[in-house]
Amino acid sequence: SSTSDLKDEL
């Protein structure tokens, strides 16, 4: 998921 790839970070 996007969260686990740290895609929710800036």
Added chain:
Amino acid sequence: MNLFRLLGDMTHLLCIVVLLLKIRTRKSCAGISLKTQELYVIVFLTRYLDLFTMYNSLYQIVMKLVFVGTSIGIVWYMRYHKVVKQTYSKNEDTFRHYFLILPCFVLALFVHLDFTVVEVLWSFSLYLEAVAILPQLVLLQRSRNIDTLTGDYVFLLGVYRVLYLLNWVYRFFMEIHQIRWIPWVSGFIQTALYADFFYYYIKSWKNREKLKLPA
């Protein structure tokens, strides 16, 4: 979102405020590397492609737009503003961007999660962000006079990266429990590049002297 991450993002915003303050009130960009600022524009544009493709929280949308907008604004000031552009330390800002852009792009072609445009550019943006500060550090080393705002700006950029590292340690134990090589390794390298600067910044602060980096 954990406290480290929030503080990291807020510190990053503060960096931009400090830099814009210098540019807008002092009408000066002396000691600021245009090369580094242009690299940040590329970093943000390539990383935030997902603004258009996937759901983002309002926080993310606003922050991403702020980072893209302000980075373009800063480059505009340094290149085109009648007064500001004359203060640009052009002769000392000689680092060639493409020495950084090209290797990062090649690396992203080989090291990524998926071979898709978005994923390759995402990896590229992380690799490029890791080294984007180099032209700025080289410029500081060449500057005789580093003014307070410039020193504070670079220091805060480093603090923001340290906070992101702490955020990853927190997330690893509390949420993810998995290794994330691409952001972690590039983030670690990015933070390590500030170590030398931190040393001299803190030393000058403790001795109440003007910041000066050894050539």
